Amino acid sequence: MQLGVIGLGRMGQIVAGRSLEAGHDVVAFDLDEAAVATAADAGAQPADSIADLVDRLGEERRLWLMVPAGAAVDATLEELETHLEAEDIVVDGGNSHFEETLRRAEACPAAYLDCGTSGGPASAEEGFSLMIGGPEWAYDELTPVFDAVATGPDGHARMGPEGSGHYVKMVHNGIEYALMQAYGEGFELLYEGRYDLDLEAVAGVWNNGAVIRSWLLELCEEAFREEGTDLGDVADRVEGGSTGTWTVQEGLEQDVPLPLIYTALAERFGSRADERFSRRLANRVRYGFGRHHVPRKE
16 A cells, blocks of 8 residues: 655554555654655655655545644645545544544545554654544455554554544553553652662562553653662653543543543642652653653752
8 A cells, every 4th residue: 555654753653664564655754854854765756845745646535644732733734735635545643632633624625533552762662552533435445454553453443433543542542541540659658668679670570460460550650760769860750641631621522530640640730730659650751662761860
């Protein structure tokens, strides 16, 4: 299959690279010429503009957008609009708000698939988890690409109509906030508690058969191994918050109580004032899965 990839940051490069490895033809574009060159080195056909990318695709255009959520998505779609027809397919793989996705899907001349993407840059080798919303025929058509970009056929599914993919990903991130908060608080008690513990060893044992084993716990183990039990100079500042805020807002609108997710979100905002070990661990764990910048103490 021929796939156009627009947006070649860390995640976009993975989409392009995994598609190429699976034997698909990729045409790639980014405003950063160096990013385009990187994709070309991996085997993609470089494009010097969105119009050039569209011209290089066949009659049935399949495009994957991996641009930052917000204005960049709208600007890209606006530039694409005159080139698209009803049989074309656009995948929005970013962390867009589901209501924005509904607006874009309604305005887009092509079939619109919203693709919630989990796994972060750390999943380049294993593949992503993809939560996809939009027309069933478009999902079916792009299944070979989703198989390539995800962990395989079990790593993706159609959630429902337009908006549902980003909706499920939003809630996924809210759960992620709460899980990170729970691990952080538990390890904070161990760190401040009665015994002088090797927290890497604790996490390692828990990751081997314990009820609470998980990838996030593996990233806690990695953090203690690389930073030390006291987390070294990792700062008490947890960035992010948009998807958690959206989740809490949706809970309020649907009259669904989300006390754990709300508390975790509040802790993120609180990390910009007070200092806690649990938030320092959350700061470092975010690097583990998303390769996010780790603020450190000065």
